[in-house]
Amino acid sequence: MNIGIVGLGLIGGSLGLDLRSRGYKVLGVSRREQTCTQAITRGVVDHASVNPAILATADIVFICTPLAAILQTVEQLIPHLSLETVLTDVGSVKLPIVEAIAPVWDNFVGGHPMAGTADSGIEAAVPNLFSLKPYVLTPIATTPTHAVKAVEEIVRHLGATLYHCRPYDHDRAVSLISHLPVMVSASLITTCMSDEPDVVKLAQQLASSGFRDTSRVGGGNPELGVMMAQYNKEELLRSLQHYHHNLEALINLIKQEDWTSLKQQLELNQLARPQFLQDASAMPKAP
């Protein structure tokens, strides 16, 4: 089976490494000649080209470009694909992507692997990036069953844990556990860097693992943060409004010195957090 990968960065590159090691033939497409050369050298793909015509024989094509480039990429691919080719993407927002692509390509299955590292680019590609990580597929009523099954088979071969949900439900859930943390963490950095210079200087010297972990996603790729906000604006704003409300309630508990209620809330949080951190390998799988 021939697998196409368009966009050879961290996700596309890691996908290529895994799929080749499972015996698939991998055809890569990148905008840049240099990336194509690197992809071949690193063993990420069998063949690579800046010309999407290379995908004429692909059975499944993974679109692994940044969110903002997905629609344009699909439009450029369509003239070169066989009508049977199954398309899937790895974008972190699903409703606008599915709504735009489903009408122009029948065999499209929205997808989102919940995997990544702090790095980006083909240099950052690693084997087994998806192993035991959640991988969400968001088929809709009109998605052909055979297309869903084809992508499912690949996801299982990656060792990922498969979930299905509606594009809208996906976007609500990731607004909470993926996009909201970025904005919450970003505001923390903004606050720490914009205090009085003497306080900031001492804070820089004393910052330790608490700051390091809480600020990690807020200090990440700015383009990725903007794209989350652009493409998942309504759900992110909804999550941010809830967060804003909860933060105000917590501030009021401290102002009122209501230590009993503050402790109760922190105890509830301590109990709730592990529910979000169960190993994907131990979770019930999608049917």
Added chain:
Amino acid sequence: MNIGIVGLGLIGGSLGLDLRSRGYKVLGVSRREQTCTQAITRGVVDHASVNPAILATADIVFICTPLAAILQTVEQLIPHLSLETVLTDVGSVKLPIVEAIAPVWDNFVGGHPMAGTADSGIEAAVPNLFSLKPYVLTPIATTPTHAVKAVEEIVRHLGATLYHCRPYDHDRAVSLISHLPVMVSASLITTCMSDEPDVVKLAQQLASSGFRDTSRVGGGNPELGVMMAQYNKEELLRSLQHYHHNLEALINLIKQEDWTSLKQQLELNQLARPQFLQDASAMPKAP
């Protein structure tokens, strides 16, 4: 030299391990017999007792109890100490501690090692916990120089990086990089756990490293969180108000779809974060 340690948990226990390995004689005090026995078995102390009279020969005593117990502990110790004994504490808030102890014990030096792990109790004690971590001393005008020098010598033997500042400045800086992250992170968990049940369930399945890191300190020890708020209330509220303001500004950028300004802010954050994460070993040391 004899070193006393009162409170044999993660910090007190780790301190004992390091100091014994550097050739000091370590005398431990705990409220519980069982902890004294464990401390001796684990090699954390040379001698241990529930009776503070064991500290009569101590040259320096580290108070390693929770914040709320420090003052009472000092009052109970005083009748048993030689007047030359230097007292120091490891509490994460300094102004109220220094203001209360300095008037009753001349040779007191406030201290705060910026080190810890997710665990607590003497079972969690580990060697080299303080190595290359910041360790702040907060002497005031009336603190005898010889007392400061005595604590400094120990801190250097721990391999920690020594800083000096006023108690008030310490509390402002840690409100930003230690106490604010706890509250910011706690509100994230509260928001994720209190959405609609279907969304929460899917969010639990899909949560990955972004949620894991951003929620870590907010899902930690509730008593520690409450104590930060109690003892550093004014500075924490000041930091929370700045955070609240910055979060509202970020929400407004998203509402107004001002992606240019959002990107600029995220770029500033990305540049600012590493300034807070410089390896303590590479920082200029206190004179």
